[in-house]
């Protein structure tokens with residue numbers, strides 16, 4: 429038994445590490461077998477070297493050939509399949525983030541490294557010199573993700589069936605009617621964007637992937653993939669594979685932060701900055717309902733926030749307004765003549781200017797009712813983001 433990990437074999441102009449891993453596993457020698465579904469593991473979403481969604485691959489293998497034979501296979505596979513993918517780079521046409529050249533890594537562990545290494549690699553930038561030593565490894569920066577994918581304990585898993593195109597040319601053809609019907613399946617998610625009526629399973633850039641169908645049960649995903657592939661207007665594929673993933677685990681997030689707002693700054697372009705007694709927080713405009721809720725907040729509001737801490741600022745991915753000052757706050761009317769009363773100054777109560785009625789100082793207005801969690805729309809959510817419709821997953825719910 430052992431674990432194979434692979435990462436950083438793609439660039440914006442082509443390739444996908446899921447496809448490279450599929451080719452590697454298809455080339456296994458006699459006496460080596462894949463034990464369980466390969467793993468598609470999303471890592472630190474803000475890594476500067478990522479191509480797209482920063483995913484790495486791993487697979488558990490049963491190896492019955494001799495150690496020498498196995499090490500020879502690892503070397504040959506690295507040379508023949510993976511190494512040719514090194515140093516590829518394509519500049520993005522719609523994103524200012526500078527792309528770096530691919531720097532693949534391939535690792536083999538007789539027994540997996542600690543899960544803690546995965547947790548680090550999903551929450552922060554990890555240096556290649558901090559990667560646990562593998563039984564065998566080759567390559568550069570890609571060894572970080574490859575090792576983290578092996579280190580993931582596989583819990584809090586969801587599933588993704590990925591189909592690769594026969595010819596990676598032209599617009600992707602995925603039967604939209606069948607996709608729409610799959611969207612109602614309780615164990616599948618993120619099939620279509622309800623706001624735009626557009627499928628979410630097909631990637632937009634250049635890549636061998638035709639679609640990735642996500643769900644909470646392996647059976648539902650496998651059946652869904654078969655249904656999509658049998659649909660008349662879905663284009664032919666070369667192969668498809670079911671993956672165990674950490675998508676929607678929320679593993680990139682630290683637990684819920686309870687904070688009191690001290691200032692709200694709405695920036696040009698719709699980004700909202702919250703100054704709080706904990707840390708500054710930002711809701712970017714594409715976060716939709718999150719930025720909209722943040723913009724309604726005022727000083728002394730209490731919030732629950734979920735997000736990644738990046739350079740000392742929480743980048744909000746979930747927000748809940750818990751409590752706060754009265755909204756539309758004003759002085760009550762005089763009970764005798766209905767005129768709005770005025771304050772006589774600090775600690776001196778209210779007075780009606782018409783009939784001189786007096787009473788202790790107070791405000792009236794609308795009480796804040798705690799809101800549900802809001803989160804970015806489906807097409808703007810990270811692969812790792814948990815669905816907050818039923819609240820925060822237990823491992824993140826420190827303040828619940």
Ligand SMILES: [Zn+2]
Nearest residue numbers: 762765780783
């Ligand atoms: Zn009065």
